[in-house]
Amino acid sequence: RKEVEQDPGPFNVPEGATVAFNCTYSNSASQSFFWYRQDCRKEPKLLMSVYSSGNEDGRFTAQLNRASQYISLLIRDSKLSDSATYLCVVNTGGFKTIFGAGTRLFVKA
Amino acid sequence: DAMVIQNPRYQVTQFGKPVTLSCSQTLNHNVMYWYQQKSSQAPKLLFHYYDKDFNNEADTPDNFQSRRPNTSFCFLDIRSPGLGDAAMYLCATSRDTGGLAFDEQFFGPGTRLTVL
Numbered sequence: 138r139k140e141v142e143q144d145p146g147p148f149n150v151p152e153g154a155t156v157a158f159n160c161t162y163s164n165s166a167s168q169s170f171f172w173y174r175q176d177c178r179k180e181p182k183l184l185m186s187v188y189s190s191g192n193e194d195g196r197f198t199a200q201l202n203r204a205s206q207y208i209s210l211l212i213r214d215s216k217l218s219d220s221a222t223y224l225c226v227v228n229t230g231g232f233k234t235i236f237g238a239g240t241r242l243f244v245k246a
Numbered sequence: 247d248a249m250v251i252q253n254p255r256y257q258v259t260q261f262g263k264p265v266t267l268s269c270s271q272t273l274n275h276n277v278m279y280w281y282q283q284k285s286s287q288a289p290k291l292l293f294h295y296y297d298k299d300f301n302n303e304a305d306t307p308d309n310f311q312s313r314r315p316n317t318s319f320c321f322l323d324i325r326s327p328g329l330g331d332a333a334m335y336l337c338a339t340s341r342d343t344g345g346l347a348f349d350e351q352f353f354g355p356g357t358r359l360t361v362l
Contacts (some may be wrong), residue, residue, distance in 0.1 A: 141288070169348035179334055180353035183287065224288070228348035232277055232296060232340070233303075236288040
């Protein structure tokens with residue numbers, strides 16, 4: 138079993154749609170969680186950190202469920218510019234981070 | 247702007263010919279990382295430095311070495327590149343939060359390595 142697993146997609150959605158991604162992690166001692174966005178052939182960039190209480194940034198909402206060991210990302214009112222790969226990232230302690238393989242999103246006009 | 251810079255952006259080498267990739271940062275972060283990312287795969291952590299302390303991942307091949315001569319610079323040396331080492335190599339930095347929650351990582355644009 139991979140330490141961090143994501144549905145690879147691709148998710149193909151029309152503009153304006155709401156889309157949700159899930160990510161599961163295997164290490165129950167994991168402490169910090171993030172969603173990164175990666176455009177084709179570019180570097181990952183932080184989208185948002187994920188806090189225990191859940192957090193929202195504009196159209197993006199992240200949730201953490203420690204009991205079930207998963208995090209989620211919800212994107213509302215999808216834009217064409219949201220098309221990218223979304224990487225789930227888990228810090229398992231110290232400076233060790235594990236990336237998921239990413240979920241690809243295509244938003245169509 | 248503070249940033250993470252990688253040189254070169256594209257590197258072509260021959261099978262078995264040593265190659266060095268460079269990373270520099272102006273963020274003054276004390277942690278630097280090297281990741282390998284192959285097509286459609288997750289970035290895979292090779293090693294990281296906390297200041298001058300080197301931390302190798304258990305499954306990182308001996309073929310990969312690293313140097314950090316000072317806070318700003320970090321190098322990835324591939325001693326004998328094989329065809330399977332063709333990938334994007336990403337350098338990243340983060341700051342030490344002193345035991346608080348792990349902080350975000352800032353990535354450079356990557357070096358795409360081709361092995362002929």
